[in-house]
Amino acid sequence: MSIGIAPPATVLPATHANPPRSLWSDAWKRLRRNRMAVASGAFLVLISLFALTAPWLPFLQDPTLQDLARGATPPSPAHWFGTDELGRDTFARVAHGGRISMLVGLVGTFVSLVIGVTWGAVAGYVGGKVDEFMMRVVDVLYSLPYIFLVILLLVFFSKSLLMLFVALGLVQWLTMARIVRGQVLSLRTQTFVEAARALGAGTPAILFRHIVPNTLGPVIVFTTLTVPAVILQEAFLSFLGLGVQPPAASWGTLVSDGAKVLALFPWLVIFPGFAMSLTLLAFNFLGDGLRDALDPQGRRDGN
C-alpha cells in the first residue's frame, strides 16, 4: 500500500526549527475556540475550587455532624441532598468528598498517563528483548493479586495519601502501556518516522516529538476513561483501610455505600453519582477538545 509522505507537519524541517511553544500555543488557541471544552474546563475549575474551599464555605454544614434520630431523610430545604443513615448532611459530604476524589482521579490518571505512555512507547519503539522484558513486567503486575499488594502496603507503611497514590499507581498504568505500545508498533515503521530518523533525530526526539503525538487520540480517550475507574478504585481501597478514613468520605465510598441502599434511600447514590458523572463528562469533553487541539492533522488543516 502506498503511503504519502509524512502527515504530521512536525516532520518538516521548518517546524523542527520552531520551538515547541508554537505547537502548544496553537493548540491553546484552538482549544479556546471549542465551546464545550471551555465550558467543561470552567466547570472543572469551579468544582475543584468548590471542593477545595468546602471547609470554609458558610452554607455548608459540618459533614461529620451526626443527628442519629434524624437519619436517612430525603432532600429538604434544610438538607438539599438529604441526610445519610447517621443523619449527616449529604450535600456537605458530597462537597467534601470531591476533594479526595478529584485529587485521586487526577493523580491516578496522571500516573497512568506518564508511566503508561512512556513505558508503552519505549517498549513498542525499541522492540526486541527490551519490549519483551517490559511487557512481561506488565504481565506480572497484572497478575499479582492486588488485594495482597494493598494489604502489604498497609503492613509496611503507615496509612497516608502517598500510599494511596502508590496503590493506585501500581496498576493504573498497565492497560495504557499496552495500548500505547500497540499504537507505536504500528507507527514506528511509517515513513514519517523513517524520515525523521534520516534527518538525524535522536530516539527520544523521535519518540516524544513524532510518535507519541500520533497516539494521542486513543491515549486521551483512555485517560478520560481512567478517571472514573480510579475514583471507584479508591472506594475499594478505602474498604481495605487505605484511602479515606471515616468519618470522612469520598465520592467513591459514597456511591458504593449508597448502592447498597439504592431502593430505600436513592438520594444517597444519586447525588454523589451525579457529581461523579458530571465531572467525568467534563473530563471527557475537555479530553476530546484537547485531542482535537493537539491533533497534528487538524493543525495542518487549520493552518
Place this chain on the structure above:
Amino acid sequence: MISFLSRRLLLMIPTLWVIGTLTFFMMRLAPGGPFMSEKDIPAATKTQLLHQYGLDKPLAQQYGMFLWNAAHFDFGPSYKYPQQQVREIILEGFKVSAELGGWALLLSLLLGVPIGVIAAVNQNRAPDHAAMALALAGVSIPNFVLGPVLVLVFSLTLYWLPPALWRGPETRILPVLALAVSYVAYIARLTRAGMLEVLRQDYIRTARAKGLSERVVVLKHALKLGILPVVSYLGPAAARIIMGSIVIEQIFAIPGLGRYLVIGATNKDYTLVLGVVLFYASFLMALNLLVDIAYTWLDPRVELR
C-alpha cells in the same frame, strides 16, 4: 513466526515463576495465616493442621514444594475447602466464568465496535454525540449500581427475569448485560478514537480517490487499523472479563471463578490463591500473545521480532 511463537511460549515459564514466587512471598508477609478464625482453635489442633499442609516446614522447603507441585499443575487441596483440590475448584468455576465472560465479551464487541465506527464516520454530528453520550453513561454507572438497578426493574418490578442464580438461559441475560455495559463503552470510545486517527491518514484518502465506496474504505481499510487500540485493550480486558467478575458473580449468585481470589486472600488459603493467580496469569499471557499476533495480521507493517 514459529520462532517468535515458541520463544514467547518459553518466556511464559520464567514469567510465571516470577509471578508465583512474588505471590508466594507476599502471602506469607501478609498478617494472619490460614486456619485463623473468630473462634480460637486449640494449639494442638493448629499444630496438626499446619503439619498436615506442610506449613510447619522451613519456608524455603515450602517454597520448593510449591515450585515442584506447580510444575506438575498440582496445587493440592484448598485450605478452606479441604475436600476439594484447587484444580477442581478452578476448573468448575472457570467453566461458568468463561461462559458468562464469553457472552459479555461478544456482546461488548458486537455493540461497541459498530457504535465506535458510526461515531467516527459521523464525527461531531448527531449520531456521534448520541453514541458517545451512551458510552459515557456506560462508564460512569459502575456495575455494582447497574446490576442492582437491572434486578430491581426486570426481576422485582416487571418479574420478567430471575433475580439471580445460574440455571436456564433466562438467568444469563441480566448478568451478561450488567457485565458488558462498561466494556461496550470502553470499546466504543477506543474504536472511535482509533478510527479517527486512521480515517485522516493519506492512504485512506488514496483509497477514496481511487473511487472505492465509502463502505469499503471504512470497513475494509480503515477498520483494520482503527481497531488497533481496541485490540491492545482486549488482551487484559478479555482476561479479566473471562476470569470472572467478583461483583457480578456476587450480585447474581453465579458459581464462577471470580470470588475465589478474594475468598482465598481473606482466608490466607495459600494453595487456592496461588492456583488462581497462576491460572489467571497463564490465561492473560496467552491472550496478550494472541493480541500481538493479531497486530501483524491487522497491520502488516508491524513486525514481531
Place this chain on the structure above:
Amino acid sequence: MYGKQRPRCHFGGIPPTPIHPAFRMPSALLSSRPVNHSRPFTRIALVALLATASCTPPARDHRYFGSVTPAKGQVFRFNNGAEPEGTDPGVISGQPDGRVARALFEGLIVSDPQTLMPLPGLAYRWETSADGLVYTYHLRPGLQWNDGTRLDSRDFLYSWTRALDPATVSRNASLLYPIRNGERFNKGEITDPTQLGLAAPDDSTFVVTLENPTAYWLFLNSYYTFLPVPRHTIEKWGVRWTRPEHIVNNGPYNLGYWKQYDRFEFVPNKSYWDRSAVKLDRIIAYTVDDLNTSTNLYKAGVTDWNPSGYIPGPFIPQMRPFADFRQGRYQGVYFYSVNVTRKPYDNVHVRRALNLAIDRLSITRDVLKGSREPWGRLTPEGYPGYQGAPQVAYDPARAREELIQAGYPGGKGFPKLNILFNTSEDHRRIAEAIQAMWKRELGIDVELSNQDWGSYLQATTSLQYDVARRSWIGDYLDPNSFLQLLSAGDGNNRSGWGDPAYDALLKQAARTLDPTERFRLLTQAETMAVESAPFLPIYHYSTTELVKPWVRGLYQTALDYHPLKSIWIDHDWRRHLPRDSSVHP
C-alpha cells in the same frame, strides 16, 4: 415461574450489592441501619433513576413480601448462605456447614424444633447417674448407614474419639471437653484414646463419663460435632469422604446433588429409622452469600425461607409489617473489647468511662432502627433461672467523673484512641456513632481503623489494638458459653484481662450440681467482669428471617437452629393460616 406473578408495586425490592465475601464475618449477622418513612420521594427518585419501570397493579395478597406461589409438591427451597467449608460433622464449624451436616446425619439426641429441648434421636432413652457424671445411652435397634452397613454404639465411640483426636483437626472439639480426659486428649497431653470417658459395653449401649457434672451436656449432644460418622468410608476415602460420590450417612436426608457456590439438593434417606416422619420429597439449599441477592430470591419466590442474617439491615424496618417476617431474640452479644495490656486502658476508670459514655439505646433505636436490643452485659437473655449481672447504663456524667479519676479531666492528655473493626458497612456505622459519642461526652479523639479479616484476627489475637469490635454467639443454652470467654488465657479472651477470683468462681460453678447455686456463682462472676469492663457491651442479637406462609414446622428458636426434618409444605395454606403459629410469632 417469572412473569405469571403480578405482585403489587410496593417498593421493597432490594438491589443486590456486592459485599465482598472478604469483608464479611463468617456467619455474620448484620445489624441494621436507620430507615425513614419518605416513600414519595423514594418513588419519584426511583422512577427518575430507572425511567422505565412501570408498576404492575397491586396483587391481592399484600400481607406477604413478594411472590406467594409455592413450588409444586413437597419441595422446600432456602438459601443456606456461604459455601460450606466442608460437611464432615466432626470437623466443621459454621452455620451453613452445620445445616448440611444435620440434614445428612443424626446423633443420639436431637432438638425439639420449637424449644430445642433434647429429644430422643438414635438413642431412644438415656440415664444419668446421681452424681451427674455418667450418661448411659440406649440405641434404637436395627440402625444402619444408608449403604446398608450396621450402625451401633461402636460408631459413636469411634466418632467422638475421632472428633477429639487432634489429628482430626476438629474446629469444635472443645464442645466435647466435658468428657473425662477429653480436653487433655485433644490438647495432646495424653495420647491413649482408651483413657477417654467413652465406652461401648455392647452394641446398643453407649456410656459417657464426664469430668464434672455438666448441666448443659444433653444440649451439647444435639450439636453437629456429636454426630456419628461412617468409619469404613472415612478409612477408604480420607478427607474426600464427604464428596457426593463417596459420602455415606444416616440422617433423614441423602445428598442428591452438589455444585460449589451453587446449591445442595437433599432427598429423603430410605433407610432412615424414622422415614415416615420425613415429609419433604426434596430440599434445595442454595449457596448465596450476598444478603440482597438472598432476599431478592425470596421475594421472587425462588426460595421459601430466607434465614436469619440474610436480610440487609436497613431493609428490616420495611419488612416488619409483612406477615412472613419474624424477629426474635438470638443468643449473641455484640461488644467492644478493650486491650487492658495497653496504657491507659489498663486503668479500670478509663474503661468504665468508655463504657458509661456509650448510648446503647440511641445505637439500637436510631442507627439500627430497632432491629437489635441495647445490651449492657456479657451474657444474653434466655437462660431460665439465670439472673445475670446488672446492665451498664448510659450515664455521661458518671463517665466524665470516672475519666477525672483516671487523670484525664475532659479528655485532656488522653492519647488518640483507635477502634479496630473488620471491614464492614455495619461495623463502621456503629463505630462512627461511638466515635462521635466519646468525643462529645469525654472529649476523647477517636480514629477508626478497618482491616481485612486476616489482619483483624491477627491484631485481636496478638493484642495489637486499643478497642476492637467483637461479638459472640452462644453454642449451647448456658451462660457458661459466654463467661468462659473472659477466663484468663482463654484463646477467645483477646483482651488481656484476667482475674484469679473470676476464674475461681467459674471453676467452683463447674463443680456445683445445684442449678440455683451454680447460677448464683456465675452471676457473681459476671458482675465482677462487668464492673471491671474489659469489654463494652453494645447490643443483643436478634434473629430476623422471612418464611413463606406455606412452610410448616420451621420455628423461631433462640440458637437460630432449625431441624429440617420437621419441615413440610402446606399447599392449602390459605385456609390454615390463622390457626398456625409458625407463621405469626
